[in-house]
Amino acid sequence: MLYGYLAYFDAQEAFLQALRRLKGEGYRHLEALTPNPVEGVEAVLGGDGRIPWVAFLLGVLGAGLGLFLQVYTTLDYPHxxxxxxxxxxxxxxxxxxxxxxxxxxxxxxxxxxxxxxxxLSAHPAVEAKGYGRLLVDRYGIFVYASDPRFHPEGTKALLEALGAEVEEVRRA
Structure with missing residues (x-):
C-alpha cells in the first residue's frame, strides 16, 4: 500500500521553492526532512500557535494547584x-x-x-533507499498519500517538475 512520496533535492533553494509550491497547490500533509536547520521552513509549513497558550494554561493550573495544596494543608493541619x-x-x-x-x-x-x-516506532520513510543521504547532504519533502490533494500520478509529476528525484514509500 502506498504511504507517500519522498522527494529529494540537492539544493536548499529548490527545496524551499518546492515546499512553497506544494503548499500553494493545497497540499497539507507534508513533512520537511533536512540535515540542518533551514530558515523559512516554519514560515511555509506554519508553526503551532497553540503552544504558548497551552503553556500559559498549564502554568495557571500549576500555580493554582500549588496554592490550593498549601492552603488546604495549612487549614486542615494548623500549627x-x-x-x-x-x-x-x-x-x-x-x-x-x-x-x-x-x-x-x-x-x-x-x-x-x-x-x-x-x-513512533518506525516511520516507513526510514526504509527508503535515499533516506540516509537526507541525514547528510540532501533535502527532502515527504508527501503523505493521506493528503486530500494527493493523486499518485499527478503528485509524482508535480514533484518531478519541481526538480526532485521522487521515490515511492510503501507501508510494510
Whole structure:
C-alpha cells in the first residue's frame, strides 16, 4: 500500500521553492526532512500557535494547584510557628513557583509528544533507499498519500517538475 512520496533535492533553494509550491497547490500533509536547520521552513509549513497558550494554561493550573495544596494543608493541619499568621502567603511563593514550572515543563513535553505523533516506532520513510543521504547532504519533502490533494500520478509529476528525484514509500 502506498504511504507517500519522498522527494529529494540537492539544493536548499529548490527545496524551499518546492515546499512553497506544494503548499500553494493545497497540499497539507507534508513533512520537511533536512540535515540542518533551514530558515523559512516554519514560515511555509506554519508553526503551532497553540503552544504558548497551552503553556500559559498549564502554568495557571500549576500555580493554582500549588496554592490550593498549601492552603488546604495549612487549614486542615494548623500549627502556630512562632506567632506567624496561619495563611502567611510569602511562605507559599517558592512551592507555588516550583510547581508552576514543573507543571509547564512536564505538560509541554507530553503535549509535544502528542502533537508530533510520538513515540513512533518506525516511520516507513526510514526504509527508503535515499533516506540516509537526507541525514547528510540532501533535502527532502515527504508527501503523505493521506493528503486530500494527493493523486499518485499527478503528485509524482508535480514533484518531478519541481526538480526532485521522487521515490515511492510503501507501508510494510
Amino acid at each position: 502556630n510557628a512562632g506567632g506567624k499568621p496561619l495563611l502567611g502567603w510569602p511562605a507559599f511563593i517558592p512551592v507555588t513557583f516550583e510547581l508552576t514550572i514543573l507543571t509547564i515543563t512536564v505538560g509541554i513535553f507530553l503535549y509535544l509528544l502528542y502533537v508530533n505523533g510520538l513515540p
